[in-house]
Amino acid sequence: MGIRLFFIGIFISALIGAGGYIFKLQKDNTILKANAVKLESAVSEQKTLIENQKKDFEELLDANKKMNELVSVLKKDLEDLDKRFNKKNRDVGKLAIQKTESIERITNGASALATRCIEIASGSPLTEAEKNATKKSEINSECPSIANPNYIPY
Amino acid sequence: MLILTIFLTSCSGVKQLEIFKQEVPREKLNLNTPTPLELENLRWIIITSKNADEVFKKLEEQGIDPVLWGLTDKDFELLAKNFARIRNQLKITNDLLDKYKEYYEPEVKKDE
Numbered sequence: 001m002g003i004r005l006f007f008i009g010i011f012i013s014a015l016i017g018a019g020g021y022i023f024k025l026q027k028d029n030t031i032l033k034a035n036a037v038k039l040e041s042a043v044s045e046q047k048t049l050i051e052n053q054k055k056d057f058e059e060l061l062d063a064n065k066k067m068n069e070l071v072s073v074l075k076k077d078l079e080d081l082d083k084r085f086n087k088k089n090r091d092v093g094k095l096a097i098q099k100t101e102s103i104e105r106i107t108n109g110a111s112a113l114a115t116r117c118i119e120i121a122s123g124s125p126l127t128e129a130e131k132n133a134t135k136k137s138e139i140n141s142e143c144p145s146i147a148n149p150n151y152i153p154y
Numbered sequence: 155m156l157i158l159t160i161f162l163t164s165c166s167g168v169k170q171l172e173i174f175k176q177e178v179p180r181e182k183l184n185l186n187t188p189t190p191l192e193l194e195n196l197r198w199i200i201i202t203s204k205n206a207d208e209v210f211k212k213l214e215e216q217g218i219d220p221v222l223w224g225l226t227d228k229d230f231e232l233l234a235k236n237f238a239r240i241r242n243q244l245k246i247t248n249d250l251l252d253k254y255k256e257y258y259e260p261e262v263k264k265d266e
Contacts, residue, residue, distance in 0.1 A: 031168050031169075031170045032168055034170065034171075035168075035170065035171040038171050039171070042173065056257075059257060063256075063257065066249075066253070067249065067250065067253065070245070070246060070249055071246060074242040074245060074246065075242075077238065077242070078235065078238050078239065078242065081234060081235060081238050082235065085231045085234075091227070092227045092231065093226070093227030093228070096200050096227060097202050097204075100200050100202055100204075100205055103200060104198060104200040107198045107200065107230075108195075108196075108197060108198050110234075111195065111198055114237060114238070114241070115193045115194075115195055117238075118193060118244065119190060119191050119192065119193055121241045121242070121244040121245035121248065122188070122190045122191040122244055122248065123187065123188065123189075123190040123248055124190035124191065124192075125190075142238075143238075143241065146245055
């Protein structure tokens with residue numbers, strides 16, 4: 001009788017243990033599923049982050065390129081101005097003595113254009129005429145790079 | 155036996171993963187863009203030894219004080235180049251600001 005009770009006890013304990021173990025496995029399974037969902041979400045977020053970083057990097061490169069282009073076209077405008085004063089050993093002073101009125105007229109015209117260049121550089125929007133200028137006679141010769149986006153030097 | 159089973163099964167438990175995330179966006183600066191300059195046109199007068207008297211006479215006739223601030227041809231050239239340099243710097247600085255704004259506040263750019 002004692003031995004039977006002993007085995008019944010063992011059997012019941014085993015049953016309860018197995019039940020508990022199964023219950024625990026089910027609980028673990030639920031947690032693992034939730035973890036998997038979270039990991040998938042984390043992976044997806046990481047992918048988005050990498051994509052955004054890639055996009056940011058491309059934007060950085062593009063901004064850098066545009067700034068370098070701007071610096072080089074502005075440098076060219078400055079070189080052109082220098083050429084206007086000194087082209088073929090030109091002496092503006094002597095020219096002004098010889099052709100005072102015409103040099104005065106040219107100076108005032110260029111001064112007005114240069115003034116407009118400063119307005120544009122400070123953020124003034126381009127006029128339609130400035131935007132559409134494609135010929136030498138239509139452009140702002142003091143700063144075509146910023147005043148006439150559609151002008152291609154020829 | 156029961157205690158032993160519970161004890162053993164509890165040892166290798168799977169812990170729930172917790173991910174904490176809290177993103178607080180920084181306040182935008184949103185400074186107003188400076189108003190573009192509207193400049194007055196200057197009038198340049200060229201004076202030579204030949205026309206000086208005539209120039210001053212004309213000024214008097216126009217009711218303008220017969221006095222002029224002078225530059226030599228070389229200084230005029232330098233002034234023109236200095237202004238061109240200032241203009242270039244202004245343009246670069248403004249474009250730089252635009253690029254920063256475009257990069258850090260892209261939605262602001264779209265709204266504009």
